[in-house]
Structures are given as C-alpha cells and as structure tokens.
Amino acid sequence: MxxxxxxxxxxxxxxxxxxxxxxxxxxxxxxxxxxxxxxxxxxxxxxxxxxxxxxxxxxxxxxxxxxxxxxxxxxxxxxxxxxxxxxxxxxxxxxxxxxxxxxxxxxxxxxxxxxxxxxxxxxxxxxxxxxxxxxxxxxxxxxxxxxxxxxxxxxxxxxxxxxxxxxxxxxxxxxxxxxxxxxxxxxxxxxxxxxxxxxxxxxxHARTADVVLLGYRIHRSGSGVGSLLLGLYDAAGELVSVGGASAFTDRRRRELVTELEPWVERDADGAAVTAESDRSRFSGSKDVSFVRLRPERVLEVRYDQLEGRRFRHTVQFDRWRPDRDPRSCTYDQLESVAAYDLADVLV
Incomplete structure (x- = not known):
C-alpha cells in the first residue's frame, strides 16, 4: 500500500x-x-x-x-x-x-x-x-x-x-x-x-488598487456581509467583475449591511435587487447570489497579482476612497509585470 x-x-x-x-x-x-x-x-x-x-x-x-x-x-x-x-x-x-x-x-x-x-x-x-x-x-x-x-x-x-x-x-x-x-x-x-x-x-507580492463596489454576498452564517464584489472599467468603458474582498470580523460584517444600505439597487416595489455571479468548477452548489449596489463607491484593496482580467486571490479591504470617481478605476492603474520564461525558472 x-x-x-x-x-x-x-x-x-x-x-x-x-x-x-x-x-x-x-x-x-x-x-x-x-x-x-x-x-x-x-x-x-x-x-x-x-x-x-x-x-x-x-x-x-x-x-x-x-x-x-x-x-x-x-x-x-x-x-x-x-x-x-x-x-x-x-x-x-x-x-x-x-x-x-x-x-x-x-x-x-x-x-x-x-x-x-x-x-x-x-x-x-x-x-x-x-x-x-x-x-x-x-x-x-x-x-x-x-x-x-x-x-x-x-x-x-x-x-x-x-x-x-x-x-x-x-x-x-x-x-x-x-x-x-x-x-x-x-x-x-x-x-x-x-x-x-x-x-x-x-x-x-503586495500591491494596492482602487476598485468599484458592485455588490455584496451575505455571510454563510446568514448574518452580515460575507464578501464585497469588486469591479474595474476596461478600455471599452465596460465595468468588469474582478474578484472579491472578505475576511471581516462579525461586528464589521453587520456594520457593513447598514453602511451600504443607501447604495442598494431596488426594484419598482422597493425590494433589493439580487443577481448571481458566474459559477466555476469550484463553486458547485454554493450560493453565488449577491445584493447589487449602485456602482458609486470606491475602495482601496490590497492584492498580490492579476490572472487574466481578475485578481488571482481574494483581496483585502484597505479603506474607502470617497475622493475617487468610480470611472477613474481602470485596469491602467495596475502594475504591469515583465514576462519571464518559465524554462529559466526551472534551470
């Protein structure tokens, strides 16, 4: 064996x-x-x-x-x-x-x-x-x-x-x-x-970026915010989902629900609008629904690297940026990494 x-x-x-x-x-x-x-x-x-x-x-x-x-x-x-x-x-x-x-x-x-x-x-x-x-x-x-x-x-x-x-x-x-x-x-x-x-x-690698808040998921406990959904504007002016920020304390999760209430999108009946993010092979039957927010708030996050058009790992919330216009949060701000051949790493 x-x-x-x-x-x-x-x-x-x-x-x-x-x-x-x-x-x-x-x-x-x-x-x-x-x-x-x-x-x-x-x-x-x-x-x-x-x-x-x-x-x-x-x-x-x-x-x-x-x-x-x-x-x-x-x-x-x-x-x-x-x-x-x-x-x-x-x-x-x-x-x-x-x-x-x-x-x-x-x-x-x-x-x-x-x-x-x-x-x-x-x-x-x-x-x-x-x-x-x-x-x-x-x-x-x-x-x-x-x-x-x-x-x-x-x-x-x-x-x-x-x-x-x-x-x-x-x-x-x-x-x-x-x-x-x-x-x-x-x-x-x-x-x-x-x-x-x-x-x-x-x-x-430790870097920061200013991103647009798109919505939030409810914590798996059913109480408070579990994660924030983030976006960046691409060269065509489209707002693209780039990942999420999590790791909040119990107290902070509950505070965020109240803090974000003014930005919640609502339908004609006043109910909060929800949507579902894209599923992956890792999400399985996991609830991927989220509460949609008007894309008007900017936050600064810490991240390590980009994979394609998304952050490779979950990012960390740093601070709100009320001084930033959401439209200014583009991919252009992200650091460009010089290509390096994998064969030279294996030597």
Missing amino acids: PYDIPQPMLAKAVPAVPDPAKTAGGLSFEPKWDGFRALVSWDGTDVEIGSRGAKPLTRYFPELVAAFRELLPAPCLIDGEIVVPTGPAGAQRLDWEALSQRIHPAASRVATLSAETPAMFIGFDLLAREDADLTRHPFAERRAALVDLLSDVPHPVHVTRTTDDPSVAERWLREFEGAGLDGVIAKPLASAYAPGKRAMFKVK
Whole structure:
C-alpha cells in the first residue's frame, strides 16, 4: 500500500525576504509555485496524489500518475506542486486557468485536457524513501535526499531550485512573477517536517488598487456581509467583475449591511435587487447570489497579482476612497509585470 499522506507543512506570510542570520541554522529560499499543492505517494506499484485540503487529486492527472510510475527510481513520498505551463517555447508561464480546468467530473474531459495541457510536478521536499521516514530529519538533509532521488529524472518531474542568498531570493521575487509564480518561500534548514503547522515563511507580492463596489454576498452564517464584489472599467468603458474582498470580523460584517444600505439597487416595489455571479468548477452548489449596489463607491484593496482580467486571490479591504470617481478605476492603474520564461525558472 502507498505511504500514509500527512497534512502538508504550511507557511506564514511575512512582509519581506527574511534574514537567514535570524533563524537558527539558516534558511533555504525557493520560488513559490502557483499551482496545486500535492503530496505524491508511490510504493513501487500504486500512486496516490493528496492535496492540501485532503482531496485526492490522483484521477485528475493521469499523465503524472503514468510519469511517476515510469520515472521515480524508488518508492517515496514527495511534497511538491502540480502546475500547468502554457505558451510557446521561450515564453512559457504557469497557467492557473488551464490548471483549474483539470478538476472536472468527467474522466473523458480529464483525459482530453491531460493531452492538450499536460501538467508537470515540481518537487520541493522528500518525506520518505523506501522504508526510511525522513520527516524528523532537518530540511537540509531532506533537500539533499530529494536531489539525490530526482537528479536524473526527466520532465515532467522537476526539483525546485533553491538558494541560501537572500539577495538572490529578492531577485526571484521580482523576476519570476513574469512566469506566473507568486512569491518566495523560506525554509529553516535545521527544522523537521511539521505537518499542518506554519513552519515556513512566504513572501508574496503586495500591491494596492482602487476598485468599484458592485455588490455584496451575505455571510454563510446568514448574518452580515460575507464578501464585497469588486469591479474595474476596461478600455471599452465596460465595468468588469474582478474578484472579491472578505475576511471581516462579525461586528464589521453587520456594520457593513447598514453602511451600504443607501447604495442598494431596488426594484419598482422597493425590494433589493439580487443577481448571481458566474459559477466555476469550484463553486458547485454554493450560493453565488449577491445584493447589487449602485456602482458609486470606491475602495482601496490590497492584492498580490492579476490572472487574466481578475485578481488571482481574494483581496483585502484597505479603506474607502470617497475622493475617487468610480470611472477613474481602470485596469491602467495596475502594475504591469515583465514576462519571464518559465524554462529559466526551472534551470
């Protein structure tokens, strides 16, 4: 039987690349891959791919299952990331949308996508090799064992690059975003693997934008605002939905309902107008309805990166901007990131 798959070790956010001298034993830095966290178990016969949320990913990536069976030189348990690269040679980058499409209920669709947009696996920690449990070993030893295990293994299995130089990590933070990566991870070299604990550090891009408030969703508890829906004007003057802001306290959620009341759109009978946002493969049966607001309020939010025309992750509310005209909230204000070839990240 395959190895028992633990909860992955997690990272806590820090505002800047940390100083290795302030961590006992020093730090190892590596790129932060923007994909699906995956723990790969192979016992020599069976492959299982577990996720951060304990949802099995095995059935969604048949091309990787076949690659692990063929290429891995010994039974092992590897922590890493599944990503999908797209684009022409010399200008490839990670494609979150192509990756997310792989989570599909139809096996035929999964098979088609595995051929059209094949995934690759980036390994960054080795938890077991054959009968040896490595989780209690320091990361420096686990990293060396990972490199030894995968040094001759070809694409689509890769080992992430690392450095102990914080200035190199800062350069990676600036440059690798152009290939679709979303930050840098710092790992204490002397630490054991800590399942489910935030024992690493992550540095992500931090930016702000002024956006138009489009509406709000009721919190899943049924009380107060769960999230704010946000928009930006495109070059054609159309107001485009770009994502949402959440993470409010119970008290603030209730306050927002009252605060936003004057902007609620109402029908001829005075009832609040509601609508539904677009569903995704992740929303399932989740309620996607929201209360529509007149697009007259502007707020400043903190975000890390844009994916296509939308914020890649949920953004954080910063402050109201009563001084801004909603029509001035356009895509032009967003920082442009220089392209960077994914192949140069894999070196």
